[in-house]
Amino acid sequence: MPHNDPVAALTPQVVDWRRHIHANPELGFSEYETARFVVDKLRAFGLDEIHEGIGGTGVVGVLRGRPGARAIGLRAELDALPVLEKTRLPYASKEDGVMHACGHDGHTAMLLGAAKLLADSRAFDGTVYFIFQPAEENEGGSMRMIEDRLFERFPVEAVYAVHNWPGLPLGKIAVRAGAMMAAVDTFELSFEGTGAHAAMPQLGDDPVLAASAFVQTVQRVVSRSVDPQTALVVSITQIHGGNVGNIVPGKVWLQGTCRFFEPALSDHCERLIGEIAEGIAAAHSLTCKLAYRKGYPPLVNTSVATEQAVDAATAVFGREQVETAFNPSLGCEDFAYMVREAGGCYAWIGAGAVGPGEGLHGDRYVFNDAIVPTVLRYFVTLVEQTLAGEPAKTDV
Missing domain, CATH: 3.40.630.10 (Zn peptidases)
Known part of the structure; x- marks a missing residue:
């Protein structure tokens, strides 16, 4: 110098x-x-x-x-x-x-x-x-x-x-x-029904099973709803449910995030995540509630x-x-x-x-x-x- x-x-x-x-x-x-x-x-x-x-x-x-x-x-x-x-x-x-x-x-x-x-x-x-x-x-x-x-x-x-x-x-x-950095949306989802003793699951519903199905099925948003060359990530980051080892809980709560560059994918993800959650909830005789929040836009x-x-x-x-x-x-x-x-x-x-x-x-x-x-x-x-x-x- x-x-x-x-x-x-x-x-x-x-x-x-x-x-x-x-x-x-x-x-x-x-x-x-x-x-x-x-x-x-x-x-x-x-x-x-x-x-x-x-x-x-x-x-x-x-x-x-x-x-x-x-x-x-x-x-x-x-x-x-x-x-x-x-x-x-x-x-x-x-x-x-x-x-x-x-x-x-x-x-x-x-x-x-x-x-x-x-x-x-x-x-x-x-x-x-x-x-x-x-x-x-x-x-x-x-x-x-x-x-x-x-x-x-x-x-x-x-x-x-x-x-x-x-x-x-x-x-x-x-x-x-x-594009240098992605947009980010977040969502919170709950499945809710009736809890039951783990030895008698037929007496209630099972939101744990529904949440497990959702975690796998939601990847359809990435793998089957957009062009494979489109940058899109849907990640589940939290799952919470139950606090006793021998009780099937009545409610399970999940959190996740979506990342993408194309702004139109925000509405796309919100719609499909909602449809998938509703379908899984109906199949398990549960109710679901989705809160989808639009975050930072792409940079x-x-x-x-x-x-x-x-x-x-x-x-x-x-x-x-x-x-x-x-x-x-x-x-x-x-x-x-x-x-x-x-x-x-x-x-x-x-x-x-x-x-x-x-x-x-x-x-x-x-x-x-x-x-x-x-x-x-x-x-x-x-x-x-x-x-x-x-x-x-x-x-x-």
Whole structure:
């Protein structure tokens, strides 16, 4: 690295910020201390405006460069997960049962670092909005910020984000136009009838048998109702019923999730899951009740924003390190709401190999601090290249 490299000089501080946030995790919409930490740093960096309490605990920092009407957004997440940490790190979580097991501590710290570097240089035309959102993991904090007029108050031509990606080689960045992450729906289903002694099952109904049949039959949604080349997953994640070893329970409750890229599959899954449940309930002389909830939409990167991201990544990583031909993930991400609303691009940053329990949401997950300087360079380069000259052609 060249002498007087501001990224190299700042990286140890960013790592310290990340570890401080890691040691003090907060769950979605309760990120009060994390938000306060962010605000204090942005104020120290000399940002032009700082707005708090957006969508709950969200923060937006406003930085203006040289005169210009254009603006983009950069986003990171504030929240942690309800996971009991088992890393034994010196900076491990101080909150029992709460852990930054997905790298949001790193994302927040790196976005703060980018804000510091860009505030020091202001080598761009127009405005950058640094968006720190609450509650990405389950509660849809991105949508809450949008409902709180995020893009009306801070209009952008595109919004960008990154996520560390264990399993992708260190030094690589993966980014593609189109679908990047899946939509997610969830459902809860109960079968209910009359319980009975296990030795006299003929005196009651058997919702356990019905639930077992449902678990197998519901895979018909994937295997027999859509084109085999269509990406669709239906997974049963919980089954609960009974609490005594010699009693057939009167009720069994199940929970599951559907993942897909095509938005029309949401209604398709809801209809077929309901039909299958009703049929199985009737065959077993039971009643059933389905609660189907539509969740995050698919995250679909827009073409112009993706071109800008690829250009910036190429400048930082080298073209051979930028992956653009790969399969999207059936995981989900509520940044999808922001991209759907304003256009934008989401990229995965290679974090290297991982072992059991060390991946995203694992209780032994460890954020790889080696990615910090490259992400700082990526964000700074993205801003300086994008907010220069005439705007690119808009998506059609």
